[in-house]
Structure formats: C-alpha cells, structure tokens
Amino acid sequence: MGTVVSIELADDLPASSLADLVASTCAWLHEVDARFSTYKDDSEVCRFRRGEIAFDDCSPDLRLVLNRCAELWMDTDGYFDAYAGGPLDPSGYVKGWSVEVASQRLALAGSRRHYIGAGGDIRMRGSGPGGRPWRVGVRHPWEADKFSWVLSLTDGAVATSGTYERGAHVFNPRTGTPASGLRSVTVVGPDLALADAYATAALAMGEAGLTWLAKRVADGYESAAVTDDGRAFTSPGLPIAAS
Template sequence: MHHAEHVMGTVVSIDLADDLPEATLRGLVGDVCAWLHEVDERFSTYREGSEVCRFRRRELTLEECSPDMRLVLDACADLWRSTDGYFDAYAAGPLDPSGFVKGWSVEVASARLAAAGSTNHCINAGGDIRARGLSSSGKPWRVGIRHPWEADKLSWVLSLADAAVATSGTYERGDHVFNPRTGKPARGLRSVTVVGPDLSLADAYATTALAMGTPGIEWLTKFIPDGYESAVVTDDARAFTTPNLPAAV
C-alpha cells in the first residue's frame, strides 16, 4: 500500500509491503498520519498556537511542557554538547528544534509500525527516510540521493533493508542551516547524506556536518563504529563517501 500525506511542510510517502489485510494496512497508515500531524501541531515554528511557539514566548514553563517537548529539548541539548555547539537549536535565533524533530518523528512512526506488525515498510519525509524489511519486490528498498545541482539526476542509489537515511543540503531550501560560530549561513558543503540505524541521529549528524562545512567530512567518520556511513558533496563539486556506504550495485 502506498500513501502520500501533506504534513510538516512536505509530502510524506508511506509504503507498506506487508502481507496484511487491506483494512489493517489502512489503519496503520492512519495511525502514522495522525502521529505526524500531532508532531506538526506541537513543534511547528509557523503555528502561533503550537507548543514550541508558546514555549518560545514563555507562555509555558519547561515543567508545563508535554513529555515529547521535554524529550526533544533534552535531545537537542545533548546534541549541542556532543557536537561542540555545532548542532544548535538556537543557531538562527529563536528556538527551532526542526533539525531533530522531523527525523525523530519518522523514527518513532516506523517503530510504531513495527510494534503493530508491519515489518516491511518505508517512510520518506522529504528526504528523511526510515526503511525496514523488504520492498514489495522482495528486495531491499532502493533510495536515490538527488544530485545537488541537476534535479533530474542522482548522486547515489542506496540499498536498504533496515536503515535510516537523512540528507541535508543547501540546494533546495537555500540558507536554512547556520554555522553557530559565525552566525552566518553554512558554507563549504552542498549536500550531506548520513545512513545509519536511527533517523533522529542521522538527521542531526547531517545537519551538524553541513553547519561545520568541510571539517564536517572528517567529523562524520567518528560515527562509523556506531554504524553511520555518509556521502558528501562539497560546494566545489568534490564527492566523498565512507567505506561501507550501502550503495546499490
């Protein structure tokens, strides 16, 4: 079953390849969509009444926030410490945890699907992807990474059976990632893709490396022992990959 949902400012594609009754599959899709809309309502920086906006205006104390809000704030604080400040939910000014929230929400959605019996699925939220099991063809899921200059071409095609993929770049949304050391838009890297076991971390690592610029290429290699591989394209069109990137043959 395939379903596309407009939520969180993008189109989320949900593909279920399980041999389950259609009514069950529809119910699973409905649960995923309901969760993603809940996340959007809570964490949108564009909705005046969202929880994150109310917290930014100090209408809510930390103690009054929801468990999900406190979890996200704690995760962003941990990432700020572990990345030497390069992952900064305040880099552009007011609190904006979007660099963590989208990947986290899709990771949670995938875990919920797995717990409900869907062991073969793929969720794609605007390039933040969580895949489990096999596709409807009985083969691993294939994920194309867009060429950062030519929209009709791909830089890499990945083969995934149980992994997350996150890509952060400047070629679609422009200057949306800032270097917190300079306060200016990130420069040096055009596209950063991270593949690993957890989408929330893959998303955060990709955003962090983009913020770092070219030093982010070497920084990403420290996560190889944890199962995170990467593919990077620089502003001057050089390409780098870690040794075990799951590229399709």
C-alpha cells in the first residue's frame, strides 16, 4: 500500500488473542495490497486496467471499490477521479476503505478499543489506553517535527491528504495538472473511506475545496486545511485536544 501501518489494541484480552487479532488484520491489509497495488503487474487492478479481465469477472471487492469511486466522482463534481492521473488508480479510496474494513473486522472479532494508522489515514474505535480518548497529531506541512493540530477522538476516523510528503500525487482532473492552492487537508468523521476521499477531493479542488468541505459538516465530517501560502482553516466542530 506504499506506507507503514501501525496497529494498537487497548482491549483487556489475553496476549495470544491480541496477537491473533493483529495477525488477521495484517493478513487482510496484505490481501488488499496484492489486489489493488498499482505497482505490482499481477495485481487485479493492473490486470483490469490492461483489459485482461472484465468488470463482471472482477472480485466483489474490486467491483465495490470501482462503484464507490464512480459515486464519489459524481458527489464531488468530478474532483475525486480515479483516472485523474491517467490510468485507473483507486488508491485515494482504497487505503481509507481497507483500514475502515480492518476496524470493522477487529470489532466483530472482539476488539472494541483499537487504533489503526496507515500513513495519514487513521481509524480509532472506543477509548485509548487508560480509558482516555485517542490523540492524533496532524503534521505541520513545512516543519516535520511539529503539529498543526492535535485531535482527540474516541470513535472516529482521521484522513489527511497533502502535497508535502509524496509530492504531486493528487491531480486536478479539470486541468490535468498537480493540485495546488491547498498544502494539507484533514477530514474527521465516522467513516474513514469517505474521510479519505473527501480529503483527496478537496486537495484537488484547491482553495475552492474550503467551501466544499464546509458543506460536509452537516454529514458529520469536520475538517482542517492549510493553504499553499500558510493560512489555516478549521471547521467549528473539529475535535482539537485540550492542551
């Protein structure tokens, strides 16, 4: 998936059970990587975009992801576009979706207090160690050793998309050029797959994404953003931790 994944379980369970839960989560994420990687020639995504398999012959997971990407393309006026960079690349949805599913699987298996982080995508469930909320630092887009915000959550998701770490990996589909105007976008909400997609879409929109993000608050998605020239914006309900 092109990133490091961290898993923290705060459940009061036997060590062997915790180890099994971590192992099953890692197995799921490796399965996702094998299927959706755009870097592995034998992945299902690469085979599909070369025309070697038809949509109806794809796995249920790939069909679901492609359908969701199509829905998001409509919901974002085309700014969330799995084809924005050229060939099909659903990574802007897949990473958040895979971690959201991993959290759901952990909950069904008995873990009600956990944290899964994959790059800038994080899903928390229940309370953290000591019964306190989980704390998430949002990296400063110019100073890697500092935070722009520290968030405090129990159940919820945090997704951050930016141009400061991976460079020009998000494109404005209207112009075909790398996204500009916003340096960093963070979205907080109940579903990581949507939070991740919303952050990507807003980054692609540029400063117009600030107005678009404000409209997502009614659906339970708060946000924070930093512009290319250093201005910072937050929605009113962003769960900023008390100092």
